[in-house]
Amino acid sequence: MSEQERGTTATPGGEQPPQEPSVSHRLWRELTTGNAMLTVLSVVLALAIGGLLIILSDPRVQQAAGYFADRPSDTFATAWQSVSSAYAAMFRGSLVDFGEYSVVRAVRPLAATLTNATPLIAAGLAVAIAFRTGLLNIGAEGQIILGAIGAGYIGFTMDLPVVVHLVVAVLGGVLAGAVWGGIAGFLKARTGAHEVIVTIMLNYIARFLLAYLLTIAAFRRAGRSDPISPYVAESAQLPRLFEGARLHLGFLLALLAAAVVWWLLTRSTIGFRLRAVGFNPHAATTAGMSVARSYTLAMCIAGGLAGLAGASQVLGTERFLSSGISGGLGFDAITVALLGRANPWGTVAAGLLFGALRAGAVTMQAETGTPIDIVLVVQSLIVLFIAAPPLVRAIFRIRVRSRGLGAPEAKGWEA
Amino acid sequence: MKLELRGITKRFGSLVANDDISLTVEPGEVHCLLGENGAGKSTLMNVLYGLSAADAGEIVVDDEPVAFSGPADAMAAGIGMVHQHFMLVPVFTVAENVMLGAEPTRGAGLLDVEATRARIREISEQYGFDVDPDAVVEHLPVGVQQRVEIIKALVRDARVLILDEPTAVLTPQETDELMGIMRQLTADGTSIVFITHKLREVRAIADRITVMRLGRVVGQAHPESTESELASLMVGRPVSLVVDAGTSDPAEVVLAVRGLTVVDDRDQLVVDDVSFDVRAGEILVVAGVQGNGQTELTEALLGLGGRVRGSVRLAGTELLGRSVREVLRAGVGFVPEDRRTDGLVGQFTVAENLVLDLYDRSPFARGPMLRHARIRSNAAERVGEFDIRAGSIDTLASTLSGGNQQKVVLARELSRPLKLLVATQPTRGLDVGSIEFVHRRIIAERDNRTPVLIVSTELDEASALADRILVMYRGSVVGIVPGDTERDVLGLMTAGYAPEQAFERAAAHPTRTGHPEYGGDGDEGEP
Numbered sequence: 001m002s003e004q005e006r007g008t009t010a011t012p013g014g015e016q017p018p019q020e021p022s023v024s025h026r027l028w029r030e031l032t033t034g035n036a037m038l039t040v041l042s043v044v045l046a047l048a049i050g051g052l053l054i055i056l057s058d059p060r061v062q063q064a065a066g067y068f069a070d071r072p073s074d075t076f077a078t079a080w081q082s083v084s085s086a087y088a089a090m091f092r093g094s095l096v097d098f099g100e101y102s103v104v105r106a107v108r109p110l111a112a113t114l115t116n117a118t119p120l121i122a123a124g125l126a127v128a129i130a131f132r133t134g135l136l137n138i139g140a141e142g143q144i145i146l147g148a149i150g151a152g153y154i155g156f157t158m159d160l161p162v163v164v165h166l167v168v169a170v171l172g173g174v175l176a177g178a179v180w181g182g183i184a185g186f187l188k189a190r191t192g193a194h195e196v197i198v199t200i201m202l203n204y205i206a207r208f209l210l211a212y213l214l215t216i217a218a219f220r221r222a223g224r225s226d227p228i229s230p231y232v233a234e235s236a237q238l239p240r241l242f243e244g245a246r247l248h249l250g251f252l253l254a255l256l257a258a259a260v261v262w263w264l265l266t267r268s269t270i271g272f273r274l275r276a277v278g279f280n281p282h283a284a285t286t287a288g289m290s291v292a293r294s295y296t297l298a299m300c301i302a303g304g305l306a307g308l309a310g311a312s313q314v315l316g317t318e319r320f321l322s323s324g325i326s327g328g329l330g331f332d333a334i335t336v337a338l339l340g341r342a343n344p345w346g347t348v349a350a351g352l353l354f355g356a357l358r359a360g361a362v363t364m365q366a367e368t369g370t371p372i373d374i375v376l377v378v379q380s381l382i383v384l385f386i387a388a389p390p391l392v393r394a395i396f397r398i399r400v401r402s403r404g405l406g407a408p409e410a411k412g413w414e415a
Numbered sequence: 416m417k418l419e420l421r422g423i424t425k426r427f428g429s430l431v432a433n434d435d436i437s438l439t440v441e442p443g444e445v446h447c448l449l450g451e452n453g454a455g456k457s458t459l460m461n462v463l464y465g466l467s468a469a470d471a472g473e474i475v476v477d478d479e480p481v482a483f484s485g486p487a488d489a490m491a492a493g494i495g496m497v498h499q500h501f502m503l504v505p506v507f508t509v510a511e512n513v514m515l516g517a518e519p520t521r522g523a524g525l526l527d528v529e530a531t532r533a534r535i536r537e538i539s540e541q542y543g544f545d546v547d548p549d550a551v552v553e554h555l556p557v558g559v560q561q562r563v564e565i566i567k568a569l570v571r572d573a574r575v576l577i578l579d580e581p582t583a584v585l586t587p588q589e590t591d592e593l594m595g596i597m598r599q600l601t602a603d604g605t606s607i608v609f610i611t612h613k614l615r616e617v618r619a620i621a622d623r624i625t626v627m628r629l630g631r632v633v634g635q636a637h638p639e640s641t642e643s644e645l646a647s648l649m650v651g652r653p654v655s656l657v658v659d660a661g662t663s664d665p666a667e668v669v670l671a672v673r674g675l676t677v678v679d680d681r682d683q684l685v686v687d688d689v690s691f692d693v694r695a696g697e698i699l700v701v702a703g704v705q706g707n708g709q710t711e712l713t714e715a716l717l718g719l720g721g722r723v724r725g726s727v728r729l730a731g732t733e734l735l736g737r738s739v740r741e742v743l744r745a746g747v748g749f750v751p752e753d754r755r756t757d758g759l760v761g762q763f764t765v766a767e768n769l770v771l772d773l774y775d776r777s778p779f780a781r782g783p784m785l786r787h788a789r790i791r792s793n794a795a796e797r798v799g800e801f802d803i804r805a806g807s808i809d810t811l812a813s814t815l816s817g818g819n820q821q822k823v824v825l826a827r828e829l830s831r832p833l834k835l836l837v838a839t840q841p842t843r844g845l846d847v848g849s850i851e852f853v854h855r856r857i858i859a860e861r862d863n864r865t866p867v868l869i870v871s872t873e874l875d876e877a878s879a880l881a882d883r884i885l886v887m888y889r890g891s892v893v894g895i896v897p898g899d900t901e902r903d904v905l906g907l908m909t910a911g912y913a914p915e916q917a918f919e920r921a922a923a924h925p926t927r928t929g930h931p932e933y934g935g936d937g938d939e940g941e942p
Contacts, residue, residue, distance in 0.1 A: 267784060267785055267787075268783050268784060268785060269774055269775040269780045269783055269784070269785055270783060271785075272767070272774045272775075272785055273774075273775070275760075275763070276760050276763065276771065279760045279761065279762045279763065280756070280759075280760045280761065280762075282756045282757045283756065283757055283758060283759055283760045283771065284760070284771075285719065285739060285757075286717070286719070286739065286749065286751050286757040286758065287739075287743075287771040287772035288738070288739040288740035288741075288742075288743045288744075288772050289740070290738070290740070
């Protein structure tokens, strides 16, 4: 083997353990090797098409187009004005309103964005961590509802000391969500029941469970006949972060959750196992890992995260339980996780973006009359472009430089 | 038909898979294309068969340049290909399979099955194929299925037949029959391009040998060259084909398997009452044709599933009924058959894969925390020790070559103290250089007094490593014979003959590739 040994000297390895690449280096690589870039381009492209729709739906542009042959510049000018005013309104409604006279009022739109982003981030993490374990968690909606029921019930029935009540209520919500998610994980592990089917069905069960609970005395607000719960006790409310906005402590909890998920996935033995199972259950089994236990655990964690989203909605944003407490957040969470490429910090970024779109859409409609549905179209287009990377690459003429690592679009339903 | 390739160049990005390759296949010759995995043989044949377009160069048939835009063009020009993995519809009959893609019709769109049947009988008779046109393909033995593939090509009037690793799935006796067929075909003027990395077969059948390495033709070789000469041409440096196993010194029985029976998910009895011992410092090779229960046997040992009965004692401790994790913790090292599926997580880095079954133990974890520094220093150490050629320890395992992937698996499994090493097909798909390395490692482990159980379908490998060879056929043990048993005898045992019968028959009917008389065995001079 003399030749072979001599060959060794040329290869890496040896005495010094190689250092981990620096954060900035990794960030740079991520930005240049495609995935992050593709995401950004997808958003840009979706906003561009959204702009086109704004133009087409604006009656003033239609009017100007009527005499296009005489004065084409009018059409273009109106079109430009239509798009720019709509998107400017969206900016004012989601980030900063420079027209306001006080700092607090000027950044209030940002607070709205963060409030909207809170449940999207928490529930997005629920979808992301399941995805990293190779599971498609379509059940964030149901898990949010259960979390809201758990946290809300503790919030408006129990009577506990100030800090304790809040902690117990949040944990109650997390636990209820974890149980709901765990059911799907357990069924998958034990019987092989596909988690997509099970979680979709559990969504219905959760929705109607909530509708039923709101009809019984324990959940009804005194003196009201509509299905609405009492307000949660003040001791169980997530405190507002500053006066005059709904932004509450739940946002910081969501960021904390992202940090925990990041730590779990990259720094802990549990995350190592979950990722191994997610990428290749066969190799994981052969290495002595229990795939069944990993599935159950991942779905419990996922359910807990979605439960946190529910708790934050009921204890922070709404402060009471109603049948619309989730309102499709769990489905937007799937989009958020997809946009964040199942990465904790990516999910935070995507949650912020979607929160901003939601907040901005309201202002946009109020100020320019642009239909709020445009934002839904933009959201859907983002998903479409993310799901079809070759399309975006073709449009922007990007060459494939590296293969995506576990990018959501690379996996099908059987992932 | 004379076929020429002139200056074929094929690039994939910056990788030059075929670099200015020229070769000529004369009418009626067996032209062997020899090279390691990744040498560019398959790329070249895909170009020839119209599956991919060359960046430069031309294909010339009977002095006429041709251009193929797909396999149909290639077939029309008289080129047929038998792929390594058969392209047959299992539930169709032979005739239906042969018709597929070029269905003859009798007006009004009606299939003319009878015409095809007649053609199949004709060809079958001419070459002694013994193929029934109405047999359903899935019920046929692998060797016969391969003949159906050949018939498919011949029905389309192939004058040049490409056989891509045709012997990988055959017993030595079936291989011998295939070679008989190849001889007949060439006698009728058909040319054959025979792609392989098995040197023994090359020497038995080739008229001419072209050796490829790293996308280039590195030379022509004479069929009379020794295997060592061919191997060094292929690898580019002297290699020893048969690792000197040294002397083994088997001691006490460590692994005792008794009455092991496995029933799979489809209620098939896949391992039938198997009993054997493996001693400390001994290599036992389980030989047999693919799919005779060897895989299920090792999976049962590891606790991977199936319904299992019997007893597996490792140094007195029962292993059956334990989880994979417990079996691994009991000191069993396991090299799975399919490293891509079972051995590695492709999207994990080399460093992560090197601790795949150790990640939650000291020194790689403290409580629930991974210790990345330890994982990385471990990786750096193993990469050096096992000569793993990876860009860095952060390289994804899926991007490594097969040989380096296998080294990662071996490095991981051998990096903890073992009471038993189980390796299934440890050198499948590896190049000659890597095979040598893997064999040395396995022998080193044996010399370490570890009992070693190897499953191999390659009789050469079995002979090279084994102290004793256990042959399996249809889930049962045909016999356990000494490691130096003649290839012909082993070959017959893999077809189900009991050892005594096998010895008798082998003496009476030696094969081309298995018997010293044909120059197969005796001349491996160390380079």
